[in-house]
Amino acid sequence: MLNILAAVLLFGFIVLVHEFGHFLLAKCSGIGVVEFSVGMGPRIFSVEKGETRYSIKALPFGGSCMMVGEDAENTDPKAFNNKPVLSRIAVIAAGPVFNFILAFLFAMIIVAQIGHDAPVLTGVMEGSPAEEAGLQAGDCITKINGRHITAYRDIMLYTFSHPGQEMKVQFTRPAEAGTKESDGPTSGFVTLTPRFSEEYQSYMMGVQFGGYQKIHGIGQLIHYSAYEVKYCVVSTIDSLGMLFRRQIRADEAVTGPVGIVNMVGETVQESRQISARAVVLTLANWVLLLSSSLGIMNLLPIPALDGGRLVFLLIELVRGKPVDPEKEGMVHMAGMAVLMALMVLVLFNDIRNLL
Template sequence: MKIIVALLIFGVIITFHELGHFLLAKKNGIVVTEFSIGMGPRLFSKVYHGTRYSLKLLPIGGSCMMLGEDEINDNEGAFNNKNVWARISTIFAGPLFNFILAFLLALFVVGMVGYDPARVVNVPEGSAGANAGLQVGDIITEIDSENVVFARDISTHFDFKPIKSQNPITVKFKRNGEKLSTTLIPDAEKRYMLGISYSPDSQGEAQITLLENSAFKDAGIKNGDVITAVNGTEIKTSADLSSYLGSHPLDGTALSVTFTHNEKSNTVNVTPRMTEWYTIGFNYNQGYEKTGVFGVVRYSISEVRYWIETTVKSLGKLFTGKVGADELGGPVRIVSELGNVVDAKEDIGIKNVIIILFNWGILLSANLGVMNLLPIPALDGGRLIFLIIEAVRGKPLDREKEGFVHMLGFIALMILMVFLFFNDIKNVFF
């Protein structure tokens, strides 16, 4: 069942992408030879106005086949015979429709659970936040020139740009509708740390993310593993983990940590590290609040923006070598994660499972849109680069040479997919 759900999610996202190409192709008078839902052998097909509409056996995507897209054709409706702007809009429509789908899914999620305002909820006396003049109730709107809409924008900012010194941080915020700005000097302290992050108020399972130089990583625990016990105390939720660590301060003594990795339970000893730690000196909201109709639309747009920016930043870490190849995830790992969500229906309820799956849909659709816009041959972004060059030059590049470049890009993508497949198998099953 969980594999079927995962395949359906992938199928809807990819089909919506192809629908974008299809609609703009029709709009621009480009002949679409076949539009299909699914892949593999045809289960059903019908030709209508020159286009074959097909339903295929495997629910793992779809396709939009255009006349003359990859070969020379004299038909005036062939893709390469249309003006360059018609071709640009047709190619760009695929990624654009992924962003539109992400927005539609976000409307449902934000409408159901609301949004997480970046509201200050605690400012300890004498802390960096207090010295900067922040007060409970302030709404953070910007950190070091990066916009903040959600509370998670704050944590994401520092995930990608960890505080490593007491260099000043510019914080903009609203107080009673007034826009204000301040400079915050991070607090510096040394304490024992485990090197993990998680949602401390969540009633979901205690799934962790490893931070830089994590003690958990040294013990063999991986990103996404779930903590189920610490020193013999059962941990059912992230809130349980937060409660345990809050009542048992770390002092350098090794902890016995039980965790599950791909439904296999393991117990290891984790020794906290003395770490120089920098803090912003205030706590911000971790919960969600409902909003009105206009708020739902506004924050749904921001939700898509959040995942686009997160994807771009993640790619930046990948291309600069800050993320190792073993941390890359492909379809197998995603199917595994989606399967874990489906399996949790008895613990968290069908409603929450649906909301989480929709959240995954937002993430994956926005991710696919961004990835397809990368200037890599064979992807939409690579095709757009050639078309933009044609628009600037006033004439196309050599078709055969362009086709050869796209073929090389396709081969490189297939090699990457094979690597991701085996990398997923290693991380998911071993």
């Protein structure tokens, strides 16, 4: 039960940070905030300070930031729709941006503790596409089909999201001992096609890696922490691409709050049997993954989401006048209806998987 509660609070914390981004930028832009709440559902405690009601609600997850004139015309000079378009863009974008900032901060905890998984080969499997192409231990993979490779997870992700696709692999190879012609590593490329492994039920290049390496200095800490956020964003986009290409089923790619809470609870339970450090790293990894995923999903140009609202604001910025509020409201209303229907389906799928 404690694991489930921890998972609910963790998920709520991530959503709360998202809403706090909207709240902070709204206040900085002179937009009136009617209510900022922690949790959802009925209020169990609230206090008014200035123009804003600060509330704690019954359900311990999520939060909200209700602004003056956010969804309707309002003559109040502090109304959202009466502020300059750039200010409104900043307020709407602040939610996802705060999710990326939160993900970065927790990525720093992870990288500082476990280091970085460099894409340096420790070996290649006999008879594998990698061996046939000429790759060998010590090679550092730098690009695959033009995509930059920073960690061996990038290779695994690309192979998974582009199954059976021919790959042009660029690499650097350290200079051989006693070589006089070169004082440093050489670079090259090979072309190979991963083969399906019946044992692992996936396409594989046949390469082996040595695990994580400790990072050195604040520069590497910042660099590889930013990479962790980038990896989560790229993996989310790749998963959506596989979903639209029908390479994976919707129930495999999409998990709702119930499923997420269950998975977080299970991993926390497993890590508790190892050590307190394992619990901290598990929770930090979930914050990194969920916060960055929430950020990128909210930026998708879907009506009712932050990305959909940004589309209308960018149109207003380009054409110099806003889209008819009534028409925009209808689009967002339709988008909200579709999202609610999807949420019901996702919830049903989560519950079915738990049974």
